[in-house]
Amino acid sequence: MKVGVWFYGLGTVLAGILDIAWGAFDASHQPIQSLGSHLPGQHILAYVAGVWLVAAGLAILRQRTARIGTAACGIIYLMIAALWLPRYYTGIHAHGWQIGVLVGATFGLAQQLMLIAPAVILYTSAASPNSPSQKRAALAARWMLGLPPAFFGFAHLIGLSVFARFVPHWMPFAYFWAMFTGIAFFLAGVAICSGIKDILAARLLALMLLLFEVLVEIPPVFSHAHSQAAWAAAVYNLAAIGACLIFAAFLLSRADPERIAPAEHIALSPTGPVVA
Template sequence: MDGLLKVGRLFFAIALVFFGVEHFIYVGGLKGPIPGPPWIPGPHPMAVLAGAVLIAVAVCIVTEKMARLAAAFLGVALFLYVLSLQLPRLIAHPHSPDPWTSGFELLALMGGAFVLARIETPDGLRFEPTNKTLSHLATFGRVAFAVALVVFAAQHFLYAKFVATIVPAWIPARLFWAYFVGVAFVAAALAIITRQMARTASILLGTMFLIWVLILHLPRVAAQPRNGDEVTSLLVALAMSGVSFILAESFASDSAA
């Protein structure tokens, strides 16, 4: 079980590092992927700060030094970002899929950060959140993650023909897989909310995201390394895989408690 947490922690941290690196690429004026969620738009100093914070949080998570505090901080920051920037976009463009996708991707990552903060070993710092506070945040995080999965499922059903075009051409019955993934998202969300087979569902979900990284996103990024959308999709899928494995470990920890 601890090995699963280490894998999830590593995947999540790697995604955060590259999210941070993209800030510096953007600020430096180099040709590269244009930052999007969870990047912070704005003046160069703000972008530099955001990139540095993401990398620092990733280092804390990997080294397990101040990891509880760093993960909780990340969750709060992402939640505020959703409220202040993503929610207004969603209200202004409710029929556009983009704000739904980016907003709920951020919400899912926020949920993972809160769950991770709850299961990390405390450092004994005076300003660390209490176990009770983190327990509430983790519950909120799990619900937010499940809600995000339902939104992703709805998008797979509504835009199934488009999703099918993203499935690699060598995979048969591409439209079937678009619907299949939507059903898988709903099933995983129900398992997480009801806590019935939640650990198994989370492991399967994390494995599915990881398969996407390997057979879908890596080849697309290799073909278009300067395409920010493709890089974003890869990093988000890797982070979602990590969050799913973190969730699986959290359910195991609850059962052992």
């Protein structure tokens, strides 16, 4: 679990640093504009959110603050997810009932729900595997982590031309890779939601996202170093990788409570976080 916590914490901290560095929210993941294009004090809110994200991400890496850190992560990602809800109304009002509007808003909402799941898991990981709180956490995390990739797969398959543009130019058959990754997303989501080979699915999903990070997300950071959106995409992917790894470790801990310690036992050693 400590590897997943590192990815999740690092992604959260970097997301906060981006908000502070730009003094603005990333529109592709944090659509504050949904509350109004001329919302006063947006830069101040960006600084507040940035500090919150940095503090929450760092807190989950320390034993004494792990629980409050996971709660803070869950709250901030829930608030960001809520920013996508007005997009349904504004998008439909501006463009009508178009599939692209619904897919776009749901895609953004699903991305944030995926980051709430590990916060739920870590917050309740100290409880007994058979306790009501952990059973509820397991069910909630399963659906919050399973539905998003299933929807990502659906979005890939209905928008092949869009997602084919993200395939690196040096890779041939861009449409094939867009379809292949769409199917992989969908199958991973179905496996996680159904509980059939869910641990394997979560790990393979983390591996696919890691490959995305190297092949798709990091190169634009170098070619568009001044683009907050390019940085934010790479940072989000790190947190999503952590979410998948935390979920897989959580399922293992429920199967064998002795294999993985709770979140409260995640401590920071001179060489990094360790599980006590």
